[in-house]
Amino acid sequence: xxxxxxxxxxxxxxxxxxxxxxxxxxxxxxxxxxxxxxxxxxxxxxxxxxxxxx
Numbered sequence: 001x002x003x004x005x006x007x008x009x010x011x012x013x014x015x016x017x018x019x020x021x022x023x024x025x026x027x028x029x030x031x032x033x034x035x036x037x038x039x040x041x042x043x044x045x046x047x048x049x050x051x052x053x054x
Contacts, residue, residue, distance in 0.1 A: 003040065004037070007033050010026055010029055010033060014030060
C-alpha cells in the first residue's frame with residue numbers, strides 16, 4: 001500500500017467514525033501520514049537534505 005492510499009483510507013475511516021476517541025486516533029494517524037508524505041515529497045524535490053545533519 002502506498003502512503004497516498006493509506007491517507008485516503010484514513011480519510012474514509014475518519015468520515016465514518018462515530019466515536020470521539022476513535023476520531024481523534026484516526027485524525028492523529030492521518031496527520032502523521034500526511035507529514036510523512038510531505039517529507040518524502042520534499043526529499044524527492046530536493047527541498048530538504050535526506051542526510052543527517054552530523
